Amino acid sequence: MTSFVITVPGTFVSDVADSVPLAVERKLAPRHTEFSENEGLQLLTLNEDATFSIRLEVEAPDKYEAELDAMRIVTAALKDAGLSESDAxxxxxxxxxxxSGL
Known part of the structure; x- marks a missing residue:
């Protein structure tokens, strides 16, 4: 298995409460590990234009599986924070x- 840092961009299409980004970060915190922290990556970056980027670490056999897993994880975190796919x-x-540990 290989550790991948995956960046998932998104957009909040309506105003979100200040608690939403915090809830998303709490849910994704286990995915922000030593590798991504050593790279100086922020887990969640919010931009003034309502766009955001989430960076998380995923263990997977290949790039394709890592990206799929990241999308599942981010979608679930947003849903747990009260956002639907159409909200973000x-x-x-x-x-x-x-x-790759080499």
Whole structure:
């Protein structure tokens, strides 16, 4: 297995309470591990134009599985924070880091 840092972009299409980003970060905190922290990556970046980026670490056999897993995890975290897919549509995930342990 390989550790991938996946970045998932999104947009809040309506105003969200201040508690929503905190709830998302709490849910995803276990996915922000030593590898991604050492790279200086923030788990959640909020922009003034209502866009956001989530960076999380995923263990997977390949890039494709890592991206799929990241999308499932981010979607679940947003749902747990009270947002539907239409409240915070996500863009395509991208691999932004790889640690194969070599």
């Amino acid at each position: 549509p996500l863009g395509p995930p991208a691999v932004t880091g790889i640690d």
